[in-house]
Amino acid sequence: xxxxxxxxxxxxxxxxxxxxxxxxxxxxxxxxxxxxxxxxxxxxxxxxxxxxxxxxxxxxxxxxxxxxxxxxxxxxxxxxxxxxxxxxxxxxxxxxxxxxxxxxxxxxxxxxxxxxxxxxxxxxxxxxxxxxxxxxxxxxxxxxxxxxxxxxxxxxxxxxxxxxxxxxxxxxxxxxxxxxxxxxx
Amino acid sequence: xxxxxxxxxxxxxxxxxxxxxxxxxxxxxxxxxxxxxxxxxxxxxxxxxxxxxxxxxxxxxxxxxxxxxxxxxxxxxxxxxxxxxxxxxxxxxxxxxxxxxxxxxxxxxxxxxxxxxxxxxxxxxxxxxxxxxxxxxxxxxxxxxxxxxxxxxxxxxxxxxxxxxxxxxxxxxxxxxxxxxxxxx
DNA sequence: ACCTGAACACCGTTCAAGT
DNA sequence: ACCTGAACACCGTTCAAGT
Numbered sequence: 001x002x003x004x005x006x007x008x009x010x011x012x013x014x015x016x017x018x019x020x021x022x023x024x025x026x027x028x029x030x031x032x033x034x035x036x037x038x039x040x041x042x043x044x045x046x047x048x049x050x051x052x053x054x055x056x057x058x059x060x061x062x063x064x065x066x067x068x069x070x071x072x073x074x075x076x077x078x079x080x081x082x083x084x085x086x087x088x089x090x091x092x093x094x095x096x097x098x099x100x101x102x103x104x105x106x107x108x109x110x111x112x113x114x115x116x117x118x119x120x121x122x123x124x125x126x127x128x129x130x131x132x133x134x135x136x137x138x139x140x141x142x143x144x145x146x147x148x149x150x151x152x153x154x155x156x157x158x159x160x161x162x163x164x165x166x167x168x169x170x171x172x173x174x175x176x177x178x179x180x181x182x183x184x185x
Numbered sequence: 186x187x188x189x190x191x192x193x194x195x196x197x198x199x200x201x202x203x204x205x206x207x208x209x210x211x212x213x214x215x216x217x218x219x220x221x222x223x224x225x226x227x228x229x230x231x232x233x234x235x236x237x238x239x240x241x242x243x244x245x246x247x248x249x250x251x252x253x254x255x256x257x258x259x260x261x262x263x264x265x266x267x268x269x270x271x272x273x274x275x276x277x278x279x280x281x282x283x284x285x286x287x288x289x290x291x292x293x294x295x296x297x298x299x300x301x302x303x304x305x306x307x308x309x310x311x312x313x314x315x316x317x318x319x320x321x322x323x324x325x326x327x328x329x330x331x332x333x334x335x336x337x338x339x340x341x342x343x344x345x346x347x348x349x350x351x352x353x354x355x356x357x358x359x360x361x362x363x364x365x366x367x368x369x370x
Numbered sequence: 371a372c373c374t375g376a377a378c379a380c381c382g383t384t385c386a387a388g389t
Numbered sequence: 390a391c392c393t394g395a396a397c398a399c400c401g402t403t404c405a406a407g408t
Contacts, residue, residue, distance in 0.1 A: 007391060032382060044383080045392050053382065104289035104333075108342050115346055136350055140337060141330070141360035148333030151289050152325060158293050161300055165321055175326035175364065182363025192372060217401060229402075230373050238401065 009041060011049050015059050019096065022060075027098035027105075032056075054107060061106035064099060067092045069124070078128040078138070079180050085124075086142045086176045093150040100150035130185070138183050145179055146172075194226060196234050200244050204281065207245075212283035212290075217241075239292060246291035249284060252277045254309070263313040263323070264365050270309075271327045271361045278335040285335035315370070323368050330364055 017038050022030050032053055036043040050056050068089035075081035093099040108117055118136060125135035152158060153168050162168075202223050207215050217238055221228040235241050253274035260266035278284040293302055303321060310320035337343060338353050347353075 009391080031380085033380080042393055043381095044385085044394090047383070048391055101290055104336050105286055107340060117343070118346055118350070133351060136347065137356045137359070140334070140347070140356070141363070144333030144337060144360070145326070145330040145364070146333070147336065148289075148329030148331070149325070151332065152329060156292055158302070161303055162321065162325075165303070166318060171322045171325070174322070175329070175368070178326070178367025178369075179330070179360065179364040180367075182365075182367040183360070184363075194372080216399085218399080227374050229375090229404085232402070233372060 009039060009045060009049055011059070014039065014046060014049055014056070015063060018056060018060055019063075022102070023097050027101055057102060057106040058108060061103045062108075064092050064096065064103060065089070069120075072124070075124075075128065078125050078130050078135075078185075079183070081124055081128055082138060082142050082180045082183075083176060085139075086146045086180070087173065089143065089146045090150055090153075090172060093147065094154055098154070100147060100154055103147055104151060134185070141179060141183065142176070145176060149175065194224060194230060194234055196244070199224065199231060199234055199241070200248060203241060203245060204248075207287070208282050212286055242287060242291040243293060246288045247293075249277050249281065249288060250274070254305075257309070260309075260313065263310050263315050263320075263370075264368070266309055266313055267323060267327050267365045267368075268361060270324075271331045271365070272358065274328065274331045275335055275338075275357060278332065279339055283339070285332060285339055288332055289336060319370070326364060326368065327361070330361060334360065 014035070018030065018035055021035055021038055025034065032046055033043045036046055039046075046056075050059070068085060071088040071092065072081065072085045075084060093103065096102070121139050122132055122135040125139060126132060130138065149172050152162075153172070199220070203215065203220055206220055206223055210219065217231055218228045221231055224231075231241075235244070253270060256273040256277065257266065257270045260269055278288065281287070306324050307317055307320040310324060311317060315323065334357050337347075338357070
């Protein structure tokens, strides 16, 4: 009965459960042991599917970015695409508890993936007419701005005070538009 | 002899030693126990001077921002000031190991400080003619962009690959200029 | 006022051993 | 191939007790 010829765990399950734990417990309580308990497994079992806690965080970050790419629709030109992408990424980061902090902390899944990752990053902008160097630079600028902004926006004490002073969404959009309109073709 | 009428420890000493430990060990090895050992004290002693590890990180982050404000000289106008500030902050964040990740992770020292903190944030720009709302918004935009950028710039694997593709300093400056020139008065 | 000693409730990770 | 049991070397934090 419990011979279990099929594995109980998969990377996908682990990452999905990690997001639920993140939501309930926050980044500082996202531990391998608590995650294992949720998966009804002993902690070392996770290490068969994932080398590291760092790798797990990297996979989670990658999923957030992937959702932002997927949520960015067809665009009239590269500025339009960047503006859309920034807003969707902001929404994806803010939708998860500690999403921005997670992405700031995480490192790319693996060094070997870096070139491939960079290729994907640049692809949509290249398709809209930018050369690779500008595509990478502009995409990095928009991701940077959005990640940094969302870090502040979701940062407890400061948020509560600043929201009295400004409309976060409007101010974010204004900054993003300022940035995108200033980038050169 | 060892009656020590004077305290051995101060917040300043603790924060200073924490920066040295950060340099040697990195953010994930910055522990209260290791810090205590460096200060030749037992770990609980630190808690007399600092309520929390979170507070300690907040104090460290504040010191980095303070250095950026201090390093920003007199400016011709508010755009000039923001450009300078962005470049100095980038340098300050990159000068410390894991500086950007530290600042992304840290929360402001105390909720009660938020209004005061916000006041200081806005002050230089208000002195250069911006109203408070725009001053806060623009300063937040520049800090966000710089913090996000430096997070990537100092993020191991990605850095090594991207540096073949672009000059980080030049690309950062281009993005910062794009942002600042797009902000409205 | 300022610090130590001892303890509580955890961590990430490794590794032999099971199935 | 995939997981458990047990262990190693740590954590942050509390709190009584010392001085």
